[in-house]
Amino acid sequence: MAVQAAESRQAGEKYVDEGDGAEKVVAFLESIKVL
């Protein structure tokens, strides 16, 4: 049996919502072609 560190995800961009949070989400969804 062996134990090793798992591959970890890195945090991406983080924004404080100033009324534009929804726009940021929409832009992200567009960038990954969900929209």
Added chain:
Amino acid sequence: MTLSTLWVLAEPAGDTFTTTSLELLSHARTLANDVAAITWGDGSKLAAVAGEYGANTLYDVGDLKGALPGVPVAAAIAALIAGGTTPDAIVIPASYDGRDVAGRLSARLDRPVLTNVTGLVEEGGLVTEHPVFGGSLTVKARFTAEGPGIIVVRAKSFAAEPSSGAPANVVAAPAGDTGATGSAVIATSHVEERSGPKLEEAAVVVSGGRGLGEAGAYAMIEEIAKLLNGAAGASRAIVDAGWVPYSHQVGQTGKTVKPLVYVACGISGATQHMVGMKGSKNIVAINKDADAPIFQIADLGIVGDVHKVLPALIEALKART
């Protein structure tokens, strides 16, 4: 390949197998020369799909006549092994019935079970990978005693990929008389109503957590999921609170999802939740707590009140339709 034969418990689902069964068959064919699927019902109808996903042989336990699969299927597998047909390992989906078969088979064969497996690799023999401590560490294990080992694998551990394999050779594998232990039958079954894709198979999953504040706010999650042609999920906290049914729960004690994008709304990111979704290709998190752990794995984090961000998101998505 050092592995000769793997058996995969392939749970029937209409004219095919469950998605997890297809995932296990697909991966098994990359590890062993011979792959056999073990199923029940009408095996002849499933020979083509079994072969397409990598099985050379399809052991058919036959019509269970309404019985729960655990007893007859474990008995049939034990009978095959008693008859001299022994695989290197038996790979089983971590479903209700799969776990039932695994437990009974372990007792019947006196062989150990490795559970919560998310990886299977060939390293001079079969090595299993298990996430521990919320997935921060991976334990690698292997059987050292005489086989066959019994391995229970979590959903979404591998991709289900068809090949050009010929239909599997169907071999009858009757359970025989299981006595009183086989007398439990399914009296009724209920298929939960849903619209849109299944949670485990959706390309987009939108989930809500305690940060929604109250059960009625979950309607926003469902609406966004619908607008994105996705499925609505939930954290354990709001399932335990009775806001949504257990079938929506994502996490260690719920469903494992790996969508193209996972949108976590008002979910702080408890370890048990992240285990079930951190394999998503993209993660969006919306939470008013800037220090919420979910932001550590999010590709896009919005520090904000879901009661402001989500209504605006609904309007923005509606404007595009």
